[in-house]
Amino acid sequence: MSAEIVVAVCAVVIAVASLGVSVWQAYVTREHNRHSVRPVLQLHRGIHQGARSGVQLFNVGLGPAVIVSSTVSVDGEVVGRWDKACADRVRTGLPTHLNAVTFGEDEVIPAGYSAYLLSLPQYDAGPHAPVEDLLSRRLTITIAYESFYGGENFRAVYAPE
Structure with missing residues (x-):
């Protein structure tokens, strides 16, 4: 396996992990915003x-x-x-x-x-x-x-x- 393929695979893994973290962060932010205006x-x-x-x-x-x-x-x-x-x-x-x-x-x-x-x-x-x-x-x-x-x-x- 060449170094270029290893670098490309690592770049894809990092990009997918980055996308997952971004989606999770958006979800947590929305939940926080909902709780920050919750009436009781x-x-x-x-x-x-x-x-x-x-x-x-x-x-x-x-x-x-x-x-x-x-x-x-x-x-x-x-x-x-x-x-x-x-x-x-x-x-x-x-x-x-x-x-x-x-x-x-x-x-x-x-x-x-x-x-x-x-x-x-x-x-x-x-x-x-x-x-x-x-x-x-x-x-x-x-x-x-x-x-x-x-x-x-x-x-x-x-x-x-």
């Missing part, structure tokens, strides 16, 4: 005597969350998607008025966002016991969302204890 929605209940209390939505991820859909259930029955009409139905029959922040489908929740979906400005255990019962045992909220890339089918769920 969380729903938490906070009941604090004498302070603002309720169900709070946080986006603790690095990117905005695009709301795909939402479902709200009370006592296992679907009330609707989380909009003003649904919030009004959830609040019906309570002895006090809960403040509500609602959103629509395709709404974007920015990174770092924090807001109470349902809240009382000052919780008092006596008169607000039905509210605590609703938030602790009866209410379920499910939010389906995606990043701007789309197709991930992320979910945030607030469920009874």
